[in-house]
Amino acid sequence: MGVSGVGKTTIGTLLSERLSIPYFDGDAFHPKENIEKMTSGHPLNDNDRLGWLKSLNTLAKEQQEIKGCIIGCSALKEKYRDLLKTNIENDVKWIFLTGSYELIVNRLESRKGHYMPPSLLQSQLDSLEIPVDAITINIEKPPEEIVEMLTAEILKKSDFGLIGLGVMGKSLSRNLVAKGFDISVYNRHVPGTEENIARDFKNEFEELKEILAFDDLKSFIDSLQKPRKIMLMVNAGKAVDAVIDDLLPFLSENDIIIDGGNSHYKDTARREAFLAEKTVFFIGAGISGGEEGALTGPSIMPGGEEKAYKMIKPFLETIAAKDKKGKPCCTYIGSSGSGHFTKMIHNGIEYAEMQLLTEIYQIFKSTGKNPDEIAKMLLQRENVMDSYLLEITIEILKKKENGEWLINKILDKAENKGTGNWTTIAAAELGIPNTMIASSLFARYISSFKEERLKLNPLFSHESNSLQLNSGEILKAYQLARIINHAQGFKLLNEASKAYNWQLNLSEIARIWTNGCIIRSTLMEELVNVLEKNENLFYDKNILESVKELKPALSETVPECIKNSIPIPCLSEAINYLNAITLSESPANLIQAQRDYFGAHTYQRTDDESGEFHHTHWKKANL
Structure with a gap:
């Protein structure tokens, strides 16, 4: 590629002989009307080039099926190059020939019988968008030396x-x-x-x-x-x-x-x-x-x-x-850094998803069920809450070693590599209540204090009353908590996108999380369409209906677990968040009054539509 006169045909022909693949001069594929237009001294526009570029793309695809080829084409703009490599993108290598204006003009003037007059060179240079993904060659070198360089670059x-x-x-x-x-x-x-x-x-x-x-x-x-x-x-x-x-x-x-x-x-x-x-x-x-x-x-x-x-x-x-x-x-x-931020949020959602499954495991375990029975319970609603993490959890619970469940032999200290910590810090910096990810992180931290837990255990009573819940209600609670976890994760992504001007496509992010990654699930597949229309999951009609249907189960599961001394930080954070985010009037007015009392931080009034801030002298004067 390159403007007219840089030697595409000379280099292409020599390279063709060296690599034993055919060379095609793109100029030979111009329709008659294009040739007449250039001959009359008028530059081609994008519409003129469209059919020509498509024909060269067809040629390239046909030759790809044989053994490949070399095509000499100006390909001045990026969109031209995109069209030329349509459906063969992985197999295209660009060679950009370039040189001084004087050298190219001299070559054009000495060229005989070509319809492209030297007067059109400047129009080509004005249109040229220099490629960043090409092997760039200065044409001042002899053609044989250029071909030697290209052969070494391409073949070896x-x-x-x-x-x-x-x-x-x-x-x-x-x-x-x-x-x-x-x-x-x-x-x-x-x-x-x-x-x-x-x-x-x-x-x-x-x-x-x-x-x-x-x-x-x-x-x-x-x-x-x-x-x-x-x-x-x-x-x-x-x-x-x-x-x-x-x-x-x-x-x-x-x-x-x-x-x-x-x-x-x-x-x-x-x-x-x-x-x-x-x-x-x-x-x-x-x-x-x-x-x-x-x-x-x-x-x-x-x-x-x-x-x-x-x-x-x-x-x-x-x-x-x-x-x-x-x-x-x-x-x-x-x-x-948006790519790594998005992966960080993926890992944060993953932290909470894993913690939720451990809490469901712990609830069932506290009722005396063995790992096989718990796996069977999880299979009950697999069709509506299927996920990669659920699948591997079921496999883990079924795994036996020498006739005994392997899960019972694994030390209960969960490690982490820092992404949950980073997500929690990022949420705090952006002012986003990502409570479930934070709770899942702190749950891992608590697990690491094994020795302390062993010392404290006999000092406290952990006798459980029988849970007044059936397995269906527990799994519904888990299902709702997962929706809330995803709502928090995507909210954090959306707010970061605004803060850093990343213009993230939430639906597209959900789509690439439907396969290959750790948090792939049927819920994620559903969110692809939901996030096309809503940046907040709760605004979607179907999600809203699911939340309302499942909320009683979560509202009943949490207090029952607390009464039975079963730690469920993520489940409890899920219902607390849902109750708080849907409350029209929160008790935060008292916090703001306290701040004004001891620090004169001021507050806004509900009866003042101006939005101005006020301060009150709260303490009575000494008499």
């Missing part, structure tokens, strides 16, 4: 690079290879602890025999086509900054670094701004699905510069899970 280099071969990194690498991508992988060399990780990984699987494996960073980077696309699968925090620092001396303009770990969204925004100054793109991509999802298809949440996302879109969307309509569970989330 990988499409995509991945750094960090832990569990997730290995699974994503295998996923990329399975989808037909040529990749390079790198893992650091640490004598005595991490040696030959990349080489051994390559040798472990037959399908990886063609990948390029490195423990030398410069060799790894040199193995990648420009602009380079490098995914980091390293631990969040200082490790990400360290790898970026190591990469920078070897990177070029428009290279892209993708952080696929669970980084904090503010760190992602900082890194993006820092790398932008170095003319390198940075994408923060949340990835959910665990080891299995990374291998077979995760849910991916990329945020950053949209033009950078477009360059990595073919890779991420191809390896992502697919929804029920076959669309990839990967979409452009928004600018800056």
Whole structure:
């Protein structure tokens, strides 16, 4: 691609001979009316080019089915290039030929018998939108040297690079290879602890025999086509900054670094701004699905510069899970750290979903039911509240080891990796009552105090009365609590979108969470349509009807559990939140009066429509 006169036909023909695939001159496919228009000295408009571009796209698709081809085409605008690669996006490589105005004009003037007059060059330059996803070549070099460079770049280099071969990194690498991508992988060399990780990984699987494996960073980077696309699968925090620092001396303009770990969204925004100054793109991509999802298809949440996302879109969307309509569970989330923020909220919802299941497990367990019986209870309403977490919970409860339930042998101390903590802090910073995620986090913290719990247990009575609830009511309470958890999570996403001007598409986020990720469920599938029309779940007619129908069960379950000394922080927060958020007049007027009393913080009055703030001298004067 490039303006007329840069040598597309010369380079394309030579490259065609070198690669043994046919070359087609795009100019030969212009209809008669386009040729006549240019011959008369008038530039083509978008409508003139539309049919021509479509015909070249058809040609490319036909040749793709054989062995590929080279097409010389000006492809001046991004939308032209998008049209040209329709339905073959993953298999297109762009070569952008460019040079000085004087050199191109001289070539045009010396060209004989071409309908494109030199006078139209400036109109092409004015239309040119320089691509960021192309191999850029300066035409001042001899044609043979240019072809030599291109051959080396295209034939001997990988499409995509991945750094960090832990569990997730290995699974994503295998996923990329399975989808037909040529990749390079790198893992650091640490004598005595991490040696030959990349080489051994390559040798472990037959399908990886063609990948390029490195423990030398410069060799790894040199193995990648420009602009380079490098995914980091390293631990969040200082490790990400360290790898970026190591990469920078070897990177070029428009290279892209993708952080696929669970980084904090503010760190992602900082890194993006820092790398932008170095003319390198940075994408923060949340990835959910665990080891299995990374291998077979995760849910991916990329945020950053949209033009950078477009360059990595073919890779991420191809390896992502697919929804029920076959669309990839990967979409452009928004600018800056929005991708990692969205993944953080995903994990926060996940925290509360897991805690709710543990509370239902605890309720049934307190009635004397064994794990098999509890699993059977959960299966009762699986058709209306099906989710990945429910499915694995049922499998966990059924699992036996030497004839005994494995769950009974697992120490009751729940760990966390920080995303629940980050979500809770973000909610507090934004002033959003994300009470269920916070409670699920604190429940994990309480579980970690095992020794203290053992000491306190005999000092308090935990005798349970028989629960005055049936299993159906308990499961209805769980069903409503899940709706409230999702309502809180999406509310936090929506408020963050407004605060940071991310313009998040809540419905699209719900859609990419319908498969591949940990919180996929039938409820999430329902929310795709709900969030198209409402940013608040409770405004939806069907959700509202479900909430009203299920509320009595939750209202009865919570006090019964409390009377029986069963800790249910998430269930109780669910009903408290629902009661509070639907209360037209809260008791917060007393809090504001107290604040004015001791701190003169002022208050607004219900009988003053001006909205002005007032202060009262509350204390009686001493007599």
